[in-house]
Amino acid sequence: MTHYLLTVHGPAEMDEFGSYGSKEEMEEAFAATGAFNDKLHADGYWVFAGGLQSASTATVVDGQGETPVMTDGPYLETKEVIGGFWVIDAPDLDVALRLAAEGSKACRGKVEVRPFDGLA
Amino acid sequence: MQGGTATVERVFREEYGRLIASLVRRFGDIDIAEEAAGEALVAALEKWPESGVPPNPGGWLTVTAGNRAIDRIRREKQRDAKHQAAFMYHDDTPHERTGPVEDDRLRLLFTCCHPALAPEARIALTLRLLGGLTVAEIAQAFLVPEITMAQRVTRAKKKIAAAKVPYRVPEAADLAERLGGVLAVLFLVFNEGYLTTGDGDPVRAELTGEAIRLTRVLRQLLPEEPEVAGLLGLLLLTDARREARVRNGQLVPLGEQDRAGWDRRLIAEGHGLVRECLAANRPGRYQILAAINAVHTDAPTASDTDWSQVVALYDQLTRLDPSPIVALNRAVAVAELDGPKVALTLVDRLPLTGYHAWHVARADMLRRLGRTAEAKESYDAAIAATQNTAERAYLSRKRGELV
Numbered sequence: 001m002t003h004y005l006l007t008v009h010g011p012a013e014m015d016e017f018g019s020y021g022s023k024e025e026m027e028e029a030f031a032a033t034g035a036f037n038d039k040l041h042a043d044g045y046w047v048f049a050g051g052l053q054s055a056s057t058a059t060v061v062d063g064q065g066e067t068p069v070m071t072d073g074p075y076l077e078t079k080e081v082i083g084g085f086w087v088i089d090a091p092d093l094d095v096a097l098r099l100a101a102e103g104s105k106a107c108r109g110k111v112e113v114r115p116f117d118g119l120a
Numbered sequence: 121m122q123g124g125t126a127t128v129e130r131v132f133r134e135e136y137g138r139l140i141a142s143l144v145r146r147f148g149d150i151d152i153a154e155e156a157a158g159e160a161l162v163a164a165l166e167k168w169p170e171s172g173v174p175p176n177p178g179g180w181l182t183v184t185a186g187n188r189a190i191d192r193i194r195r196e197k198q199r200d201a202k203h204q205a206a207f208m209y210h211d212d213t214p215h216e217r218t219g220p221v222e223d224d225r226l227r228l229l230f231t232c233c234h235p236a237l238a239p240e241a242r243i244a245l246t247l248r249l250l251g252g253l254t255v256a257e258i259a260q261a262f263l264v265p266e267i268t269m270a271q272r273v274t275r276a277k278k279k280i281a282a283a284k285v286p287y288r289v290p291e292a293a294d295l296a297e298r299l300g301g302v303l304a305v306l307f308l309v310f311n312e313g314y315l316t317t318g319d320g321d322p323v324r325a326e327l328t329g330e331a332i333r334l335t336r337v338l339r340q341l342l343p344e345e346p347e348v349a350g351l352l353g354l355l356l357l358t359d360a361r362r363e364a365r366v367r368n369g370q371l372v373p374l375g376e377q378d379r380a381g382w383d384r385r386l387i388a389e390g391h392g393l394v395r396e397c398l399a400a401n402r403p404g405r406y407q408i409l410a411a412i413n414a415v416h417t418d419a420p421t422a423s424d425t426d427w428s429q430v431v432a433l434y435d436q437l438t439r440l441d442p443s444p445i446v447a448l449n450r451a452v453a454v455a456e457l458d459g460p461k462v463a464l465t466l467v468d469r470l471p472l473t474g475y476h477a478w479h480v481a482r483a484d485m486l487r488r489l490g491r492t493a494e495a496k497e498s499y500d501a502a503i504a505a506t507q508n509t510a511e512r513a514y515l516s517r518k519r520g521e522l523v
Contacts, residue, residue, distance in 0.1 A: 091284075
């Protein structure tokens, strides 16, 4: 089994309904994502998952010097940022891609699939 | 001489895809498989010239390469956990010409053409691992520096290993879609050989030949898939005209080719495949293209061509694939059936100004309509849009004939 990180990419700018067009759309996406999460648990692929606050809430810390330097905002200023992620444990890339497609449909965003080089 | 270097290299090339595929299955790692295959070649070059080619050279290579791989894994076992893990895949399945070993090649073909790999990497990996072409040969065929091609291949192999792209024939539900990707790679390899992009040799028979060989393998492995039969038919009926297609360094269009120079054996085989597809009655893109080529190769002279059937087949293809490229090819057939005026209106609508074949089609139609000045401009645009020496030579002649 291999661990894969599934990241959901969405717009950096969010309004009151997140990256969704309306309250209904947001609620539908949440419900579908919840159902997808339940399926990951039931089928044994689930490791961990979470949604993130908007990128503007991020702080970058550089602790390589003598005293850490804090910078407000995300590391990269881009139009698209990671909005949430799953960590799954799947037998191969075909399974991971199939799950990513289901997750993408559920949460209504593009999903990047990337294998872990190991898990601590 | 029976076991000379040339013989060893020919046998090695023929057996390469089979050899690599079975090693990948056993050891679960493409790099280990390639190195072991290379060592087996060295051993064969030492041994065969003296002892002669063994009765089952593929089996000999597989056993030798397998032993070399095991030796290497044992040596490196302590310091490399990955190889230790790979060692667990070891099995002693004997080399056979049919059955599971054939499936190994099919598995590897689907791995090489996996949709998670970049399209250019799929072509390169397929030619490298299943065709046995060297990275230098592939780089030359696709006119990229060898280092670029080496990086492309290395990167793709790394992704296969790290992201765990499976060595597996997709399940029935995904097979049609994934098979489409494999057929597209084989068709692209063939096309690159049949009308080479760059300004080197206008035709590269090693690429057309390799595409046909791999399609034949696929056909043996998936005899029930009409699109595989369709692609093989298409490639054979196209390749049958290869010799007649270039004369004195100039491309000769279908209508002007010396049909006596066509390969009758390939045409007969291609027609057989098309008949088989018709009987299966599950039409698809490659089957329709094969049928169009069957109509062309059925006509004793160009003027005997049944253009209404060609147009009808393009209509069928348009329903499956309403792309401008299909519309352009259809328009070329319409020019023969309804005249260049009707066809030109169709061509002018297409958003293909960057595509050399669009300029070629337009130039020909304008020439036939006597619109000489515009035809000249179109020939110039067509010449500027292609690097293929034979095509440029042909287009320059046609332009020069305009007064």
